[in-house]
Amino acid sequence: MREGLEKLLAKGQDSAVLRFGLGQACLKEEDYAAAALHLAQAVAQNPQYSAAWKLLGKAQLESGATDARAQAQASWQQGLQVAEQQGDTQTVKELTVFLKRLQKAAG
Secondary structure, three states: OHHHHHHHHHOOOOOHHHHHHHHHHHHHOOOHHHHHHHHHHHHHHOOOOHHHHHHHHHHHHHOOOOOHHHHHHHHHHHHHHHHHHHOOHHHHHHHHHHHHHHHHHHO
């Protein structure tokens, strides 16, 4: 799946949906840095893409970067705001749980 999506991107068919799919595929392969890159592009192209914000935070958290928690928190907070504006109640619930877990883990 990832390979096919990368071919589409190489042909210049860039879009938020394509980047989301690539990010999702990279997450499945545990390539967190690549996932974060593609998902960051997805939200840059469509800042109202709440599902992309959710996965971006996950990729950032799993990346192991020194500021991974802060990055994930920022992405999830932005995603929560977007989801609330759009009435996306499922994503609101999920992101609220993710943020609470992150705060609990921080102490």
